[in-house]
Amino acid sequence: MKEGNMKADLEAPLPPAQSDSAIRCRDVCRSYGKLKVLSNLNLTVPQGHIYGLLGPSGCGKTTLLKCIVGTLKISRGHITVLGKPPAFPGHEVPGKMVGYMPQDLALYNEFNISDTLTFFGRIHGLTQKETQARMNFLIDFLHLPQKHSLIRNLSGGQRRRVSLGAALLQNPELLILDEPTVGVDPVLRAKIWQHLVEIVKTGKVSVIITTHYIEEARQANVVGLMRNGHLLAEGPPDAVMKQHSATTLEHAFLQLCETTDQNSIKPTSSPQSGPLDSSQSFEGGREENQPILGVGPPAGEELPRFSANWKVQARHILPRGRNVAALFIKTMLRMRRMPGSLCFQFLLPVIQTSLICLCVGGDPRGIQVAVVNNETSPSAYSHSLLSFLDNSSIYQVPLSHKDAFEGVYNGDYWGVIGFGENFTSYLTKRQLMVDHLKPAFVDNKMGSMSYLVALPIKFEDPIYGSQNTDFTTFVTPGAVLSITFYLAVGLTALSFVLERKEGLLDRCWVAGVSSVETMLAHLFSQLIVISVQISLMLLFILLVFKTPNEGSLLLAIILIVLQGMAGISFGLVISAAIDDEQSANQAALGIFYPNLILSGKAGNPLTRLPVSPGWGLSRMMVWRGFAVTLGWNTFFLILATVILKLRT
Numbered sequence: 001m002k003e004g005n006m007k008a009d010l011e012a013p014l015p016p017a018q019s020d021s022a023i024r025c026r027d028v029c030r031s032y033g034k035l036k037v038l039s040n041l042n043l044t045v046p047q048g049h050i051y052g053l054l055g056p057s058g059c060g061k062t063t064l065l066k067c068i069v070g071t072l073k074i075s076r077g078h079i080t081v082l083g084k085p086p087a088f089p090g091h092e093v094p095g096k097m098v099g100y101m102p103q104d105l106a107l108y109n110e111f112n113i114s115d116t117l118t119f120f121g122r123i124h125g126l127t128q129k130e131t132q133a134r135m136n137f138l139i140d141f142l143h144l145p146q147k148h149s150l151i152r153n154l155s156g157g158q159r160r161r162v163s164l165g166a167a168l169l170q171n172p173e174l175l176i177l178d179e180p181t182v183g184v185d186p187v188l189r190a191k192i193w194q195h196l197v198e199i200v201k202t203g204k205v206s207v208i209i210t211t212h213y214i215e216e217a218r219q220a221n222v223v224g225l226m227r228n229g230h231l232l233a234e235g236p237p238d239a240v241m242k243q244h245s246a247t248t249l250e251h252a253f254l255q256l257c258e259t260t261d262q263n264s265i266k267p268t269s270s271p272q273s274g275p276l277d278s279s280q281s282f283e284g285g286r287e288e289n290q291p292i293l294g295v296g297p298p299a300g301e302e303l304p305r306f307s308a309n310w311k312v313q314a315r316h317i318l319p320r321g322r323n324v325a326a327l328f329i330k331t332m333l334r335m336r337r338m339p340g341s342l343c344f345q346f347l348l349p350v351i352q353t354s355l356i357c358l359c360v361g362g363d364p365r366g367i368q369v370a371v372v373n374n375e376t377s378p379s380a381y382s383h384s385l386l387s388f389l390d391n392s393s394i395y396q397v398p399l400s401h402k403d404a405f406e407g408v409y410n411g412d413y414w415g416v417i418g419f420g421e422n423f424t425s426y427l428t429k430r431q432l433m434v435d436h437l438k439p440a441f442v443d444n445k446m447g448s449m450s451y452l453v454a455l456p457i458k459f460e461d462p463i464y465g466s467q468n469t470d471f472t473t474f475v476t477p478g479a480v481l482s483i484t485f486y487l488a489v490g491l492t493a494l495s496f497v498l499e500r501k502e503g504l505l506d507r508c509w510v511a512g513v514s515s516v517e518t519m520l521a522h523l524f525s526q527l528i529v530i531s532v533q534i535s536l537m538l539l540f541i542l543l544v545f546k547t548p549n550e551g552s553l554l555l556a557i558i559l560i561v562l563q564g565m566a567g568i569s570f571g572l573v574i575s576a577a578i579d580d581e582q583s584a585n586q587a588a589l590g591i592f593y594p595n596l597i598l599s600g601k602a603g604n605p606l607t608r609l610p611v612s613p614g615w616g617l618s619r620m621m622v623w624r625g626f627a628v629t630l631g632w633n634t635f636f637l638i639l640a641t642v643i644l645k646l647r648t
């Protein structure tokens with residue numbers, strides 16, 4: 001009786017033939033380092049159905065969804081999504097065919113609802129009219145507030161609905177929703193489910209949804225029960241409950257776990273067979289590692305082979321202008337919405353350069369020096385000598401011999417200047433003697449060898465700059481290059497790491513944006529920031545601090561821009577390799593001094609070449625500087641791309 005009922009249940013709601021599967025996973029494995037998260041997992045989402053993927057926290061649901069949308073690579077096995085493997089050249093998964101709502105809401109807080117939907121509309125290639133029409137529908141349908149409401153001012157539930165709206169925007173054929181109902185009140189939860197049931201009715205849209213709330217998944221057409229990276233069971237909710245004589249899905253799941261533990265059966269390693277027949281039961285004749293009530297294709301089914309011609313492959317690799325433009329506009333809009341942060345980015349380099357010009361290389365001031373003068377006459381030479389000292393640097397404190405030395409021992413004074421009582425008379429005598437003796441001695445005793453007592457160094461007029469070049473002039477060009485480089489490193493690394501942490505990068509990738517497009521858009525938008533920064537810095541150092549410039553200003557600007565671009569590229573490497581902002585900051589800071597010293601930016605006059613001496617690109621030292629900077633740029637960009645590819 002029990003078996004008969006179960007068969008009847010299975011026959012009615014089971015999905016169409018497996019060729020109509022929206023998603024098929026076969027023997028899928030995925031690990032994070034040594035942690036095996038997905039292990040020989042088999043799953044089938046039938047076309048035009050809602051698939052509820054259930055399981056405890058940490059069982060691997062999100063990891064599986066990331067593998068399905070192509071943001072994570074599987075270590076072993078096969079996945080096909082809407083007919084082809086994810087990220088297959090020419091396939092629009094990731095892309096327009098899939099709507100993805102990640103677990104973390106992944107919305108730009110500075111945007112309003114309209115900006116958010118417009119951004120995703122641009123990426124999906126919707127016209128303004130289409131986006132507007134969908135936006136009006138979604139705002140009405142999901143009961144969203146006014147379209148100009150800022151995301152950061154919305155409630156948690158409203159944000160969740162905006163995130164769902166962004167996933168639904170382009171009417172995708174496949175919806176992947178990672179816990180859309182977490183933290184949502186029961187009324188909204190019911191509404192979300194009601195909507196999902198509505199959209200799959202056409203048979204053209206398929207949905208896979210994960211949830212912790214097992215009972216709500218009874219509204220799904222098919223549920224998959226997952227545990228420790230395996231799929232324990234897959235089938236219509238009623239059939240799963242009946243199979244375990246349970247009144248709730250939760251109870252059925254508990255029973256399934258207990259039985260699995262007792263029998264120590266390792267689930268799912270072989271391809272699934274068709275729907276369970278009356279002789280098959282979990283307790284009895286079930287094939288080892290096969291999920292009960294499987295809805296997938298029969299065992300031994302041949303997997304289709306996929307190929308793409310070189311044109312499709314080339315189009316797949318090449319960055320698309322539409323996506324780069326959408327990302328560029330997005331970054332510009334975010335900057336405009338954060339005027340404080342923008343001003344900080346523009347002014348910080350100017351403030352730093354100004355501080356260097358004001359504080360580095362100037363004369364010391366207010367140095368306290370004890371003066372012990374034993375000459376009393378006001379006309380004594382000692383008074384004249386003391387008056388010639390630079391009194392803005394040295395602050396003279398007249399003291400007795402004892403107090404002066406005690407003061408120096410106590411650290412109150414930097415030194416003692418002392419004059420004996422006969423200083424003036426001895427100086428006069430010595431002057432007279434030298435005047436008489438020197439010519440006589442040198443000429444009579446040394447004759448033609450008198451040049452030997454001349455100074456061994458001759459100071460000619462300098463080829464570059466003036467004879468009195470101060471340290472500030474010397475150090476400023478290197479400082480400008482360093483500041484441009486490090487600000488670009490820090491800002492790039494931080495913005496990318498934060499975007500990834502908030503799930504924004506993943507969301508964009510699932511919408512069809514490649515890592516190269518993301519990098520290009522960032523490079524272009526940062527170029528604008530760098531240009532303003534450089535203009536302000538040059539205005540200050542050339543016009544306010546009057547740092548001399550005898551060379552081509554254009555070459556100097558190009559070199560500084562290239563340094564900024566090298567900083568952006570290096571920031572991309574850091575953000576590709578590191579996941580949290582603290583480590584990214586540490587990496588950016590850690591490279592500061594080694595790079596400053598090894599690159600010669602600190603005190604190496606070569607860094608000033610295009611600015612000060614007026615050399616052009618024909619000089620080897622100058623073009624080599626440009627070539628080296630361009631080389632590092634290319635190397636960092638390639639490295640960032642490779643790391644990103646390896647890490648997905």
Ligand SMILES: Nc1ncnc2c1ncn2[C@@H]1O[C@H](COP(=O)(O)OP(=O)(O)OP(=O)(O)O)[C@@H](O)[C@H]1O
Nearest residue numbers: 032035037055056057058059060061062063064103
């Ligand atoms: N980037 C990562 N690096 C290392 N381990 C990870 C990473 N992401 C997830 N994991 C680990 O993989 C396992 C599965 O994580 P996953 O997020 O897929 O689980 P989940 O079922 O979605 O959990 P939840 O329902 O709580 O979201 C967990 O043990 C988690 O710690």
